[in-house]
Amino acid sequence: MMPSTPQDSLLERAPQLLRDLVTSHLPEPWRWFANSLIAMIVILAVFGLLFAALTLVERKVLGRVQNRPGPNRTGPFGLLQPIADGIKMLSKEDIVPRDADHILHFLAPVILLASTVMAFAVIPYGRHLVPVDLDAAVLYFFAVGATTELAVFMAGWSSHNKYSLLAAMRALAQLISYELPLLLSWVPVVMISGTLSTTGIVAAQSAWKWGWVPTWNVFTPWGFAGFAVFMVAALAESNRSPFDLPEAESELIAGHLTEYSGCKYVFFFMAEYFGMTALSGMAVTLFLGGWHAPLPSLEFIPSYAWFGAKLITLLVGFIWIRATFPRLRIDQLTRFAWKFLVPLALINLGTTAFWSLSFGWTGPLQLVRWAVAIVLVVVPFIVMGRRLSSGVAPRTYSYAT
Amino acid sequence: MISSPLQLCLVFSSLLFCIGLAGALSRSNSILVLLGIELMLNAANLNFIAFWRFGPAPSPATGVIFVTFSVAVAAAEAAVGLALVIAVYRRQRNIRLQEAVRLKG
Amino acid sequence: MTTALLLLICLVTLGSAATAMLLRNLIHSVLLLIGSWIGVAIFYLSCGAEFVAFAQLLVYVGAVSMVVLFAVLLTRRSRTDVTVSADTVSRAWSAVMAGGAVLAVLLYGALMTTLPAASAHGPAAPVKQLGAELMGIHAASLLVIGMILTVATLGSVVIASEEPSGKKEDAP
Numbered sequence: 001m002m003p004s005t006p007q008d009s010l011l012e013r014a015p016q017l018l019r020d021l022v023t024s025h026l027p028e029p030w031r032w033f034a035n036s037l038i039a040m041i042v043i044l045a046v047f048g049l050l051f052a053a054l055t056l057v058e059r060k061v062l063g064r065v066q067n068r069p070g071p072n073r074t075g076p077f078g079l080l081q082p083i084a085d086g087i088k089m090l091s092k093e094d095i096v097p098r099d100a101d102h103i104l105h106f107l108a109p110v111i112l113l114a115s116t117v118m119a120f121a122v123i124p125y126g127r128h129l130v131p132v133d134l135d136a137a138v139l140y141f142f143a144v145g146a147t148t149e150l151a152v153f154m155a156g157w158s159s160h161n162k163y164s165l166l167a168a169m170r171a172l173a174q175l176i177s178y179e180l181p182l183l184l185s186w187v188p189v190v191m192i193s194g195t196l197s198t199t200g201i202v203a204a205q206s207a208w209k210w211g212w213v214p215t216w217n218v219f220t221p222w223g224f225a226g227f228a229v230f231m232v233a234a235l236a237e238s239n240r241s242p243f244d245l246p247e248a249e250s251e252l253i254a255g256h257l258t259e260y261s262g263c264k265y266v267f268f269f270m271a272e273y274f275g276m277t278a279l280s281g282m283a284v285t286l287f288l289g290g291w292h293a294p295l296p297s298l299e300f301i302p303s304y305a306w307f308g309a310k311l312i313t314l315l316v317g318f319i320w321i322r323a324t325f326p327r328l329r330i331d332q333l334t335r336f337a338w339k340f341l342v343p344l345a346l347i348n349l350g351t352t353a354f355w356s357l358s359f360g361w362t363g364p365l366q367l368v369r370w371a372v373a374i375v376l377v378v379v380p381f382i383v384m385g386r387r388l389s390s391g392v393a394p395r396t397y398s399y400a401t
Numbered sequence: 402m403i404s405s406p407l408q409l410c411l412v413f414s415s416l417l418f419c420i421g422l423a424g425a426l427s428r429s430n431s432i433l434v435l436l437g438i439e440l441m442l443n444a445a446n447l448n449f450i451a452f453w454r455f456g457p458a459p460s461p462a463t464g465v466i467f468v469t470f471s472v473a474v475a476a477a478e479a480a481v482g483l484a485l486v487i488a489v490y491r492r493q494r495n496i497r498l499q500e501a502v503r504l505k506g
Numbered sequence: 507m508t509t510a511l512l513l514l515i516c517l518v519t520l521g522s523a524a525t526a527m528l529l530r531n532l533i534h535s536v537l538l539l540i541g542s543w544i545g546v547a548i549f550y551l552s553c554g555a556e557f558v559a560f561a562q563l564l565v566y567v568g569a570v571s572m573v574v575l576f577a578v579l580l581t582r583r584s585r586t587d588v589t590v591s592a593d594t595v596s597r598a599w600s601a602v603m604a605g606g607a608v609l610a611v612l613l614y615g616a617l618m619t620t621l622p623a624a625s626a627h628g629p630a631a632p633v634k635q636l637g638a639e640l641m642g643i644h645a646a647s648l649l650v651i652g653m654i655l656t657v658a659t660l661g662s663v664v665i666a667s668e669e670p671s672g673k674k675e676d677a678p
Contacts (some may be wrong), residue, residue: 104533104537134556135556135557135632135633136556136557136560136633139557139560139561140556140560141561142564143561143564143567143568144563146563146564146567146569147563147567147568149568149572150567150568150571150572153572153575154537157533157579162585165579169576170578172572172576176569176572177566187536194634195633195634195635271676337592357658400609403533405621405623405624405625406508406509406512407621407624408617409509409512409513409516410512410614410638411612411616412613412616413516413519413520413549414651415609415612415613415616416516416520416609417519417520417523417542417623418608418612419605419606419608419609419612420520420523420524420527420605421527422601422604422605422608423527423601423602423604423605424526424527424601424608425670426592426597426600426601426605427527427593427597427598427600427601427602427605428590429591429593429597430532430590430591431672432532432536432574432577432581432660433527434530434537435574436526436527436535436536436539436565436574437527439539439566439570440523440527440539442616443546443566443672444540446534446558446562447546447549449552449559449563449655450549450550450555451553451626453553453555453629454553454554454628454629455563455621455624455625455628456585456621456624457622457625459630460639461629461630461635461641462631462635462639462678463635465555465557465558465631465636466602466636466639466644468555469529469557469558469561470559470647470651472558472562472563472565472566473651473654473655474563474654475570476566476569476655477655477658477659478566478658479570479573480575480658480662481658481661481662481665482657483576483577483662483666484661484662484663484665484666485665486577486581486582487514487577487580487581487665487666488665488666488668490580490581491668494659495583496581497591500655
């Protein structure tokens with residue numbers, strides 16, 4: 001965590017002041033250790049509570065979209081529902097099949113949760129609130145995300161159930177296919193920001209054009225395309241609808257999680273929500289300006305509040321998408337990844353290279369630059385979209401009137 | 402006997418290399434042979450990084466770039482090797498190296 | 507502190523590599539080898555080579571491990587059997603002797619030469635400088651590596667997806 005400057009407001013410096021209150025009397029090597037420990041405990045507590053709240057918010061939002069109230073019995077407005085869910089899940093019996101590989105069966109949720117939580121270490125949550133400031137932070141984040149695929153395989157294999165194995169293979173195919181657009185979508189951001197460090201990328205989006213328009217990456221043509229590709233790939237990487245074939249109940253029961261019950265199932269569930277939250281946090285950092293406020297006059301609100309607001313907006317967006325779109329089949333989603341998202345992400349690299357090389361264009365040439373970039377983003381999208389869905393007849397609706 | 406961290410790293414990479422070598426020579430399953438080869442490649446990369454860290458380097462980034470290239474080539478070789486294993490399995494229904502003795506196919 | 511950390515990384519990596527080469531269950535072998543790759547990545551981190559450590563994690567643990575596991579599952583003897591048949595004792599002994607001879611030569615070279623004095627901090631290799639050198643001095647190598655990866659990927663897809671021909675092979 002970085003030292004705060006005196007001109008930051010009290011709210012801004014509050015987390016560091018609280019932490020120094022606790023650890024300032026310790027000698028030097030212990031103080032670093034205690035600071036790191038406090039950072040870890042705070043991250044686990046905050047995101048654990050966010051996970052619990054998110055399960056309730058998801059069920060309420062899904063309910064309202066489907067014209068029903070959602071859980072409202074346990075506590076006022078169903079606010080105690082996560083506690084009830086937790087008690088139910090933890091009190092279930094932990095059943096392991098007799099022929100299952102017990103060590104792997106135990107290790108799979110542990111490894112999944114460990115690598116997902118490790119991804120939280122490089123996201124800057126506020127002006128002075130990044131737990132580890134690495135030089136190659138973005139690469140670390142996605143390297144750790146790639147480690148989660150191993151746990152999916154271990155879960156499917158160790159259950160000694162051929163349907164679990166088939167579902168694990170399908171889940172792995174989905175994860176590997178969407179890793180490529182995910183990684184290609186942030187390469188333009190690094191190209192323009194000139195650094196792989198998350199704090200550097202947030203600092204590169206810190207200016208305001210004409211005094212009131214923020215220079216976030218999402219407000220540029222290539223940034224918008226990159227943000228869209230990143231969000232779609234993040235949906236698929238965290239196994240959310242419409243890419244939730246691996247865990248759909250109407251498909252192979254629960255896929256690779258079929259033989260898991262009780263606490264281990266909660267770990268898988270938690271890892272999915274943590275992954276969603278971590279990817280949303282990274283999207284906020286890479287594309288939405290991190291912890292910066294949208295207008296310079298709103299800078300008095302502390303930076304971690306802005307980060308939280310943007311994060312919650314993206315998470316509600318994830319839930320909204322789940323309520324709206326039907327599920328894709330495995331061949332549809334792999335075709336979408338390889339034949340649509342990957343070429344789009346590669347063309348986006350070219351667009352960003354053009355944007356970066358035309359940095360010095362001023363005056364009316366700026367309009368030309370924007371026009372060319374917008375054409376380079378929109379035309380491939382339309383052309384490849386038409387080609388991918390060719391042969392599909394236009395949709396006709398028949399209503400029950 | 403071991404006077405510096407560099408010597409410890411060299412001993413480490415030598416041991417890893419020889420474990421990979423012994424494994425590749427003694428197993429008759431093709432996939433285990435490929436895993437032994439991957440271990441040997443990793444040991445060589447370890448050597449590079451040990452000399453980059455502890456010895457004088459011509460330029461600060463040379464060792465790291467070499468190891469990055471080596472990791473990329475090792476990944477390509479693993480992919481091709483495992484495709485070959487799958488093709489051999491398709492012919493002889495098992496992957497014992499002793500049975501892959503014919504050139505015809 | 508550094509030597510103790512190095513020793514710990516050594517023991518974990520060597521232990522998992524040796525166990526991986528000795529087991530009969532192929533999936534356990536592969537998973538232990540993945541553990542040794544993670545140990546190597548931690549070694550790179552302790553030497554200060556962050557970029558290579560994360561590249562090792564991303565490439566080996568994230569991708570090569572998947573390829574190996576898929577190959578193991580596609581070449582199984584039966585639905586549930588991933589054990590490897592035992593190798594003959596003579597083969598094992600000759601491999602150990604060959605490995606031991608190579609180890610003796612390498613250790614002689616490592617322990618008997620006088621090595622230059624170790625510097626206190628490693629060289630600083632910020633990622634920006636790595637990028638500048640990759641695009642500057644080593645640009646040709648980068649293009650060649652890109653071509654190697656493309657050709658290898660295309661080639662492995664072609665090799666692994668051959669349609670089996672209809673006629674059976676005659677016994678000689």
